[in-house]
Amino acid sequence: MSKTFSIGGIHPDDCKFSRDCPIEDFPIPKRVYISMNQHLGMPAVPVVKKGDPVRVGQLIAEPAGFVSAPVHASVSGTVSDVTPYPDFLGKKVLTVVIDTDGDQWEEGIDRSPEIRHEITSSPEDVFKRISESGIVGLGGAAFPTHVKLTPPEGMKPEYLILNGAECEPYLTADYRLMLEHGQEILLGGELMRRTLGAGVNGIIGIEANKPRAIELMRELTSKSLQWKVVPLKKRYPQGGEKQLIDAVLGRRVASFALPVSTGAIVQNVSTAYAVYEAVQKNKPLISKVLTVSSSDSSIQKNYRFRVGTPIMDILSHAGAMEKDGGLSPQFAKVVNGGPMMGKPVSNLEGPVMKSTSGLLLFTEKETKRKEPGECIRCAKCFEACPMRLQPYLLYQLALAGRTEELEEHRVFDCIECGCCLYTCPAHLPLLDQIRLARNASLKNKRKK
């Protein structure tokens, strides 16, 4: 019996077109743009300046506090600039620009493909390596991993859940990684499990639309006492932290509570792979796997990219760009991430980040919003909401600017999964308004 979360959710077509495309190493770009805002929290502080030579894996920025993460050079060459540069949203953020020259790696990084099974580092060393290697949550939120592995005083984790749900349609990066690097993921998970202290059990949650990954992970964990695989029914947003804990353990995270209050810590399988590389191979987080996908069967790939590669380079390698540098005319929208929660790309020259999981191309027909109609109070949004909110009500309150009532109706519980907008037969911009109202109210709070 497959498990799933208990409230709401939707069943979009999974469109995992690139599931059978092996991970390809993306060619090293001529120039990378490495943003200092790769993670949630304080932006990193650059420690290199214009003209400095750098090697792959060299530290180029230090964390600006505990909730922050260091950044490393993803290519070797010369720092050509340290300057505010527009990211994929067009917003200027401090960026280290490196002109590539060859592929010179820092000493001590093990680039061989052999898997290093024996764990020699102490839990303290593992923790130190994770925070030094710039590892952040690779499921999309990019929250610094070492912070998540440090539960607040008095909270004792009982379970480490590796998130292999990959519930967003189209994306197959985590799936390919599980198939091709299953052992490494498990080793990374084991390393994290040990940092959490004795008695913590490991669980890998995988959705049922990935039977090969479930089978492989089962095989790899068959002799383990601490690890088990939990197959999950296909349902969005199963990969949401709160939904995954509910699905796997049947425990629910209360309003405003940290997920760890249920005794569970969730880490993405890609994060576990990064932890393995950092600890066992001494390799900081400078590359990741992403999915390039569209309804055009010639543009469906899984690439391992260097952080900071311009989106344009990736799209043009995948065949989605015209010779003159414009996007192929069949497509109207590029999405950074999944179709449900990813962000729209407005600047194709912007770079990919540590947590980029996909670049999806949509035609106008697939993605153009329809003219909104009238709410007929069908309650489909309410049924779909995994946080049991009333999106139709929040929408009206947001339009009316009734902040206090919004909070009373738990607007801050919204996880922005997009289920409400996805199901609305009247095509109302439910989530858009809720998001706007919430941001406005957050700003107000900060002022006070």
Added chain:
Amino acid sequence: MDKLLVSPAPHLHSKENTRRIMRDVIIALMPSVLVSVYFAGLSALLVVVVSVAGCVLVEHLIVRYLMRKKTTVHDLSAVVTGLILAVNLPVSSPWWMVLIGCIAAIGIAKMTFGGLGHNLFNPALVGRVFLLISFPVQMTNWSVNNSIFSSETWNLPKILLGAQGQLPDAVSGATPLGIIKEGLANGLTMETLSQQYDFSYWQMLFGHIDGSLGEASALAVLVGFAYLLFRKVIKPLIPVSILFTVAVFSAILWLLDPSMNADPLFHLLTGGLLLGAVFMATDYTTSPMSPPGMLIYGVGIGVMTMIIRVWGVYPEGVSFAILFMNALTPLLNKIKPIPYKKEVSRG
């Protein structure tokens, strides 16, 4: 594409739309409409056509010339209202009366409040009740008039099976509910009444014409119900809670005194109960949105229906019961959903 499309997530949509939902309701109503046309001939079709055309026309005129906006009739909601109004009318309704019903339904109950999604009461029911109060004679005249559309000329079963056909006679008087209401009031018992009138549950299930168009066949309504459930247009909670409440309520009365009360099956199959429970009580706009609200709403309709049927002046009370609970819907929508529990649940 020179410019990129930039709109926030989600970037895909379920393709669900209001028009498709309305189309599904129309399809679900078709069995009832077809059965009534089959039994009552073209006079039934006339009521349906006038009602649908009237509702669409009234909405179009109001939106176009009073509100001065783009017409909204393409969302098909006026067609649904027209069909539901039609199945709530006697076959013998004159065309002008149907049209007045359309004006009451769309003009008063729907557009005055701002149109689709804003009305407090079910438009078709407001239309029906308006007619019931204004034209009590015509609204309870279940016989078929002798015009060109009369059942004598157009009754298909009669044509097909001949005069000796097994099917019920097309010209008839009161509804079963009306018969027992009057009979019991005149001091008769259920036993004598059923001997006298020979109520056949088979007929109620498959088809008879004592009643409104849509009351002709319980089975046709159930087929529509199954379709709506299959298409996930409605949830079973509201209809099931109404029918369950009526069944329990009538079972208690029947067990207390079988001679003075009809049995539960009689109550479930007669009148507009099934039609109301499936097509009218489930109207999105006028019914509650959360399961607890739906439950209270359904039970409320069931109880009100039985109170009116047993103790009220009218033989049938589904319309009034639904309208009454429509009025409580905004209040029932204030029920807040239960969030994820405050304390950690160990399930």
